[in-house]
Amino acid sequence: EPEVTQTPSHQVTQMGQEVILRCVPISNHLYFYWYRQILGQKVEFLVSFYNNEISEKSEIFDDQFSVERPDGSNFTLKIRSTKLEDSAMYFCASRAFTGTDGTSNTEAFFGQGTRLTVV
Amino acid sequence: AQSVTQLGSHVSVSEGALVLLRCNYSSSVPPYLFWYVQYPNQGLQLLLKYTSAATLVKGINGFEAEFKKSETSFHLTKPSAHMSDAAEYFCAVSYFSGGYQKVTFGTGTKLQVIP
Numbered sequence: 001e002p003e004v005t006q007t008p009s010h011q012v013t014q015m016g017q018e019v020i021l022r023c024v025p026i027s028n029h030l031y032f033y034w035y036r037q038i039l040g041q042k043v044e045f046l047v048s049f050y051n052n053e054i055s056e057k058s059e060i061f062d063d064q065f066s067v068e069r070p071d072g073s074n075f076t077l078k079i080r081s082t083k084l085e086d087s088a089m090y091f092c093a094s095r096a097f098t099g100t101d102g103t104s105n106t107e108a109f110f111g112q113g114t115r116l117t118v119v
Numbered sequence: 120a121q122s123v124t125q126l127g128s129h130v131s132v133s134e135g136a137l138v139l140l141r142c143n144y145s146s147s148v149p150p151y152l153f154w155y156v157q158y159p160n161q162g163l164q165l166l167l168k169y170t171s172a173a174t175l176v177k178g179i180n181g182f183e184a185e186f187k188k189s190e191t192s193f194h195l196t197k198p199s200a201h202m203s204d205a206a207e208y209f210c211a212v213s214y215f216s217g218g219y220q221k222v223t224f225g226t227g228t229k230l231q232v233i234p
Contacts, residue, residue, distance in 0.1 A: 033222070035224075042209075042224060042225070042226040042227055043163070043209060043224040043227070044224075045221070045222070045223065045224075048221060056221055091162055091163065093163075093222075107153055107165045107168050107213075108165075108213075108222055109165070110155075110162040110163040110164070111162055112161060112162040113161075113162050
C-alpha cells in the first residue's frame with residue numbers, strides 16, 4: 001500500500017541551526033501539507049502546497065520556514081534558524097485531487113513524523 | 120472558517136465498555152469530516168471519513184461514526200473497547216478556502232482503556 005515516508009525519524013539540532021525535514025508523498029497525490037504537533041498539544045497546520053506553490057499557510061509559518069518540491073518526488077520543510085520552541089513532531093501529508101468516487105472528498109495520508117528536538 | 124470541537128481531552132473506559140468520543144463541527148457548507156487515530160510515537164492514521172452517501176460511517180478496528188446534521192455532530196463510537204484502542208483520536212474537517220482544500224483538526228481526545 002502506498003504511504004508517505006518521512007526522514008529522519010528524529011533530528012536533534014542546536015538552536016540557530018538550519019534543518020531540513022524530508023518527505024516523499026504518495027506518487028499520484030497533488031496536495032501536500034506540513035503539520036506540527038508540540039508535545040502534548042494539538043496538531044497544527046503549517047502550510048499547504050499545490051501546483052508547485054504554497055496555497056495556504058498559517059501564522060506559525062513565518063519567514064523562518066520554507067517548503068520546496070525540488071525534484072517532483074520529495075517535499076521538504078526547511079527551518080532556517082531553529083528556536084527552542086520549534087521542538088515538535090512534524091508531519092507531512094499528501095492528498096489526491098479526487099477520490100475513487102470522483103469527488104474531492106479525499107483524506108490526507110500522513111507520514112510517521114519527524115521528531116525535531118532543538119537544544 | 121470551518122472548525123471542529125472535541126469535548127473531553129481525556130476519556131477513560133473499561134475494557135469491553137462502550138467508547139464514545141465527541142466531535143461537533145462548525146460549517147456553513149456540507150462538511151467533509153474525518154476521524155484520525157494516533158498511536159504513541161506514530162503518525163496519524165485515518166479511521167473513517169464521512170461521505171454524503173451514508174450518515175453512519177464504518178471505519179477500521181470496529182469504530183463507526185454517525186453524522187447528525189441537526190446536532191452538527193460526528194461522534195465516534197465503538198461498542199466494546201479493547202486495550203489496543205488506547206490512543207489519541209482527532210476529529211478533522213476538510214473544506215475549501217480560497218480555492219484550496221484545507222484540513223483543520225480538533226484538539227484531540229486521549230482514550231485510556233482500563234483493564
